[in-house]
Amino acid sequence: GAGVSQSPSNKVTEKGKDVELRCDPISGHTALYWYRQSLGQGLEFLIYFQGNSAPDKSGLPSDRFSAERTGGSVSTLTIQRTQQEDSAVYLCASSQQGSAQPQHFGDGTRLSIL
């Protein structure tokens, strides 16, 4: 079956521009997560969606970052007025609801801010 799909796989943009990153989770997975991974580092949690509940935005590094999830499926992470420190790989994961359900990751979007 299809896994988590992210697009684009690579994005290069100029400082100050806005970018949108897309995540298509596995069908039937109600939980969706966004993480950020800088070069050689572990993953940094950004935001979490679960069903129709209010998202957990506690990991978003600034108000330039936002995300939405439409119809409980596709999610879009938006970064406004990008800065060079935003350069990283942005990973999306989804899981089934319930305890100890493993998260399934996409291969990420590599974002480079010039």
Place this chain on the structure above:
Amino acid sequence: LAKTTQPISMDSYEGQEVNITCSHNNIATNDYITWYQQFPSQGPRFIIQGYKTKVTNEVASLFIPADRKSSTLSLPRVSLSDTAVYYCLVGDGEAGTALIFGKGTTLSVSS
């Protein structure tokens, strides 16, 4: 969430068994132990998960002592393709629980 500690790197040769130990002294009663593998330019991939004793699947085994303050991921007869970063995570996996990834253990397998 319980913090985990694991070696930064390990080296091995093809055909050897590799054991990566993770410490999680503050593990809570409801916490599970989960290991992920990550190759360059890919997202992490779930390997194995356990709560206590031993769990085995087609990829690896996970050994968890009775006090659950540590766990050991065992990879039998590694090959070059097992070169990757391995992450140990501890959490109850309930809805809303984001995974806390550290820097993981970089395993390098040589021929």
